[in-house]
Amino acid sequence: MSKKRGADLVYQFKVTLQGVRPPIWRRIQILGDCTFWDLHVAIQDAMGWEMEHLHAFNLPSLGRDTDIGVPEEEEGSFGAFLDGVWGRRTLPGWKVRVADYLNLNQPVAFYTYDFGDDWVHKLKLEKILPREEGPYPRCLAGKRACPPEDCGGVGGYAALVAGEYEEGEELFGTFDPEAFDPNGVSFNDPAAMLQFVLAER
DSSP states (O other): OOGGGTTTEEEEEEEEETTOSSOOEEEEEEETTOBHHHHHHHHHHHHTOOSOSOEEEEOGGGOTTEEEEOOOOSTTOHHHHHHHHHTOEEEEGGGSBGGGTOOSSSOEEEEEEOTTTTEEEEEEEEEEEEOOSSOSSEEEEEESOOOOTTSOHHHHHHHHHTTOSTTHHHHHOSOOTTOOOGGGOOOOOHHHHHHHHHHTO
16 A cells, blocks of 8 residues: 555545434544454444444445455354355455545445344545544544444334333433434554454454
């Protein structure tokens, strides 16, 4: 990667959770030399997810049979078996740079978190900017709290917000769907998170 596409540039994304109204979204900035694993961790932290489930990035330029995430590399594992049946492949996110696939001419990707609840996020690269002083990633803005983990996807979230989720408060505590403060977002170290995930495999 050339220096121009590296750490001296900042990629600004709008991340919008699909299928939910009013919208739940975040505006984040990452460095131009970041990998998709780095972007995954930044999205998790900015949205308020807890990294309890699998994820995948889907990019139009990769086609429908390839995604970016955490591949199933263990021979004989159920995930590897399914990938073989479906003819899919998963590229390791920590080896793939965001700037190699997303730019202002190809600005859109989709990020799915939790293949049970199936939370799909649209990512839109809004700007590429010069780097400023201070730490990255950054969360600049956003609206509304992300749904609680394991609440049952879009339908379960709608029931929770409407007060129709049986044992909702017992399971998830007091949930304020409007609560979000970008100043309250703190970001984890992607390298440490990756080391933990790979050690658990």
